[in-house]
Amino acid sequence: MAWYHSGHGRPINTVVRLLxxxxxxxxxxxxxxxxxxxxxxxxxxxxxxxxxPPCSFQTMFGVPCPSCGMTTSFSHFVRGQWILSARSNVGGLFLAMVSAVMLPWSFWSGWRGELVGVRDPDSWLAWGVGGLTAVTVINWLIEVAI
Known part of the structure; x- marks a missing residue:
């Protein structure tokens, strides 16, 4: 028995498929x-x-901004250097992981004509954005406190 059956995701129209x-x-x-x-x-x-340019927030206030290190984090992630990715920015590692999952999912969903495995996209979006924000802010607060 297959782990995924058609019809278990929200149907989408042609415009959403192309998007x-x-x-x-x-x-x-x-x-x-x-x-x-x-x-x-x-x-x-x-x-x-x-x-x-260098981070304006860090230049003005002398502390890193919440997104400082995200580009570096992604650059480490694509090389499989996940510990270095997390050291650069935990939120960046989390975003890279989510993006790595979304990459094949977006093509698969576009091909199938449904949001594969997703019945309520609003909840997925809210949890994703909320989780990313929480991880990034907590990481930033720890960085600033140290």
């Missing part, structure tokens, strides 16, 4: 970009390789 495929392509591009970057040994600042 899911576009989302998958976007995620693939993000992972490809993260792989092309060299993780900064400091644990943050990898984004500067893209021509972006």
């Amino acid at each position: 899911l495929v576009a989302w998958g392509v976007f995620l693939l591009g993000g992972f490809s970009l993260a792989f092309r970057l060299t993780p900064n040994p400091a644990g943050f600042g990898t984004h500067q390789q893209l021509g972006l």
Whole structure:
């Protein structure tokens, strides 16, 4: 017996199917970009390789912002360096893990014409955003306190 049966997800229309495929392509591009970057040994600042300035929050207040280290975290993640990814930013590791799951899921859902395994997308979105926010803020508070 298969672990997944058609009809166990919310049906979607053609526009949503195309958006899911576009989302998958976007995620693939993000992972490809993260792989092309060299993780900064400091644990943050990898984004500067893209021509972006240093973190304004850290420059102004002398403490890292909640998202400091996320680009570095992704860059470590795509190399399988998950401990270094977590050291850079736990929220970045969590987001990378969720994105890694979403990548094949978005293509699969677009192909099947339903949100595979998801009956209530609003709840999934709320839990995902809430979880990511909580992990990122808690990680940041710990970083600032240390």
